[in-house]
Amino acid sequence: MPPLISVIVPTFNSSENVRTCIESLRNQSYPNIEIIVVDNHSTDKTREIVQSFGVEPLIAGPERSSQVNYGVRCAKGMYVYRVDSDFFINRDVIKECVEQCEKHGLDAIAVHNVSDPSVSFWSRVRKFERDMHRGGEGNIAVRFVRTDVWLKLGGLDEFLVAGEDYDFHNRFLKEGYRYGLVDSYEVHLGEPKTLRDVAIKHYMYGKTILRYAKKDPIAASWQLSPLRVGYIRNRSQFTNPTMIAGLAIYQLVRYLASLAGIVASI
Template sequence: MNGKELVSVIIPTRNSEKTLPICLASVRNQTYRNVEVIVVDNFSSDRTVEIAKDYGAKVYIKGYERSFQKNYGAMKAHGKYLYFIDADFYLHPKLIEEAINKMKEGYDALIVLNISDPRPSLWAKVRHYERLSYYGSGIYEAARFMRKEIFLKAGGFDTKLYANEDYDLHERLLKMGVKIGRTRYFEIHLGEPKSLREVVVKNYYYGKSLAKYFTKNPKVAHLSPVRRTFLRREIIKLLSLNSFYIIYLIIFLKFVQSVAAFLGLLFRKSLTPYVSYSRE
């Protein structure tokens, strides 16, 4: 397309019909047009696959876990660049255009600013400010837009990880000496928790693979429940006196997540993993 290099946007899905239309519409509305969308679905029981096809995505059915799904999507991708997103992301219209321009400056991979939609609940608002505090700190940031050749050289995502697979890949990219930049434009994460129970359930599940992640990455600051980024001057300025309590709630939320993840790690042997299947 006009000599422009192809970008492959890879989206793992599982029962994602509520947010996938918003996600795919935001990809369709990008100012950079030479994009292919690859949806790798984990046997959804809702309209996810139908929606993906309606938006012109290439759809593959591949089970087990999202790391495996994303690796499979990368294998099927034809683009020079890979961009990994979730089905509950909304992209700024100029995001991919900016990413391409950054790559032309000599970067091999990019960290894309990911912010949380604060509207669904109090906990979503807490997550919104938490994520803002990380920007530019090197904590809880991972490159997800990269050259395909770099992704393959790094070995892709670790399929034994149920969570933190993007941070694990990022650590390997750093060890490889890959030149990593960051975008100014952002993604919005729509799937924020509506209740504390959702936070507990999600992190309990993620805790299943923590032992593997700790073994590979023993020095990971983003797993600490209390982080100095919460008190960055920029964040404090964002919070009025009436909202300063958000900082305390951020710390409380991180403790809840840590406890839930630890319990998931402790009882991981009692949990049954998905069975791996595939269908094209």
């Protein structure tokens, strides 16, 4: 029997996308998976949708880091895979993750994620940006991890609302653990439809991002910088004037909103 994989899905009022997320997990080509949904007291139809798949959601909060850690503590699998509820997971993702870890003795996998380009113009811009980072080592974080490694590292920092994935990745590397990449990828469905959505999201992140930056100022300085190594490595892709202009506007709104959040938190 291949090793059991525990997929941890934190939810909060996730009824818009959670059905698609769980369906994509149920349709994985890998045969041995348990799905653990940890809900933060949703007031919409999230729990009913999850239950329709025969999964009884656990209840925990107050934020997704706490939810994921709780899910890992309840996991029975050799590996845990953190999947946010607004992601679609391509069919071979888990199979490829297990194969890479087992074949090469790896402790984790950083699965590339792309934005769903059908959501809006700004999601197409975001996909354009994320594709620049594919195959690189700068702006990625491991989410498929050996369970014993996750627990030894203490899981996600529950005081972080933003940057918790980068923080875990940084601690993972400092302890000398090894990770790999796979060809299959995740698709982020919960993309912003308007610039207002972008601003609200990053304003909220900005209000807590200093907690992460203070933990590891050096790593944060390049992980959070608007100047990305991937842009330089893939500069030949900058051929579409519309995407270039869109990316410039997106990043301007993103970082101004984050700055406003930082100022509000001081």
